[in-house]
Amino acid sequence: GGVSGGVSGNVNGGPWVEDGGGGSHQQSTQHHQQPYHQYPPPPPPSLPPPPPPPPPTSIMAPTPKIIICGGVCLEKGPARKLLTHLAPDPKNLLAFLDRAENGTLAHQIQSLPYMGVADEVRIQVLMGRRQELSAAEVEEVDRRREEVVKWATRVGRGQGLSGKERRLSGKERRGMERRQGK
Incomplete structure (x- = not known):
């Protein structure tokens, strides 16, 4: 009667397992069951394992902040x-x-x-972001700048204004002179 050592009967699907190529081979006696899916997949053997994450730092750590x-x-x-x-x-x-x-x-x-309890230090912080411009955009900005400079020059000389605009600018000028006591 009894079974004396070795693999007998239907253990974990039997002693024979299909290898997918039509042939079959015998399982080793050291059978390790692995889950059907492993998450995350193991890294490729050519890459070294990732470094361990740094230890968490606390906001209360005694470092300057x-x-x-x-x-x-x-x-x-x-x-x-x-x-x-x-x-x-x-x-x-x-x-x-x-x-x-x-x-x-x-x-x-x-x-x-x-x-007098603490020292005051004033710092200037500039924040901005870099924006790439195409040549056409730069030319457009330059063209607009030139137009504004030409317009401001004409206005400063009193040219290029309608009669109503000249009267308004004259009233504003006279009002400023009165306020300044001239």
Whole structure:
């Protein structure tokens, strides 16, 4: 009676498996079941494995920070709590986008340099984006600029204006002279 070692019967689909080419081969005794689909697919063998992701950094880490603040968002909520935690550290730079109203937290912080508590540093931030222009667009801009310069030159000499426009410009000129006391 009994079975003495080896593969017998119908184990995991039987000891024989079709290889798709019409032939068949015997499974090894070390059978590893793999899912039908693997997500994500394994990387090609020629590529090295991707590096591990960097460790997450915390906003509370003891490193200098540049904190860009809008006055209104500091009046309540998590932004206020975070700022009250980060503002006292002298290594942090607070950059305010606008001048805050009296009685607000942002106004209190902005007033610290005037009270001798902190140093004030004014920085100029320029933001813009680069826009590619075709030669035709550049020529159009130059043509319009030349037209405006010619028109302004004629207007400055009093030429090219209708009678009504000349009278209006004259009235405006006389009004300005009266206001200046001439």
